[in-house]
Amino acid sequence: MSDFFLSPVGLQHWLVVSTALFSIGIYGLLTRRNAVGILMAVELLLNSTSLNFVIFNKFATPSAVDGQIMSIFIIAVAAAEVVVGMAIFVTLFKHRKTVDVTSMNLLKN
Amino acid sequence: MDNFVSDILFYVFAAFSISLAMLVVTTRRILRAAVYLMCVLGASAAFFILLGAEFLAGVQILVYIGGIVVLLVFAVMLTRSVDLLEERPTLVRKAIGGLAALSFFGTTALILTSTTFPVLRGGPLPPNNTAALGKKLLDYGSEGFVLPFEIISLLLLTAVIGGIVIARKTSVEKGGN
Secondary structure, eight states, rough: OHHHHOOOOOOOHHHHHHHHHHHHHHHHHHHHBBBHHHHHHHHHHHHHHHHHHHHHHHHHHHHOOOHHHHHHHHHHHHHHHHHHHHHHHHHHHHSSSSOOOOOOOOTTT | HHHHHHHHHHHHHHHHHHHHHHHHHHHHHHHHHHHHHHHHHHHHHHHHHHOOOOOHHHIIIIIIIIIIIIHHHHHHHHOOOOSSSSOOOHHHHHHHHHHHHHHHHHHHHHHHHOOOOOOOOOOOOOOHHHHHHHHHOOOSSSSSHHHHHHOOOOOHHHHHHHHHHSSSSOOOOTTOO
């Protein structure tokens, strides 16, 4: 473990940081009750994924930019996802006066 | 010397973004979570610069910080989540979430640190990052990405129309104009 911190920053260090961000996002996804908070956790997940693509682009195929292109696509998909998510939550709030996901059990039973 | 500076910057930004990401998922005030998320995404833009992807850092700031976070703040305001403190998650919920996150982190970090990844296509970084990206994105040869590019534009259009249709006033009578 100590030589992990002493060695110069390489692929593994970057990957551990992006994994940490991803697992924090998973924690938020599972513990948040406000739907907008869940959307923020999803943003964390998507952001760490696009970071991962750029990391592998830098260290595995440094002469090409394919990973960065994937990252651009992820950013575009994240934007689309937030637009639709926000529209759904605003409509949901208009109808039910809450965005608490634990009270959204209309399809239960 | 140059490597040393970038290593220090890496550790500083890593600590910054991980601690703020933890605040994003644990703070009880949702608007503060949005501000912390903005800082995390800014740190990610710094990561992109450290990784030599300047264009992506610009896109990150423009789209994520300028667009997505603002949209999230709008969502917070429109759903009146500002005035209410979120309830603390129950212990069971916390335990399940923490267990899932920690086990994912442990397994993945262990696998990643014990694997050596081969360099598939070595060589120097392309000198002009933005030009290389643009050429790749609009190249319709076997290595290009013009079809995903078009599909993404279609997806964005669909999302915009869908967002308007879902969130517009629903009191319009059926069959009425």
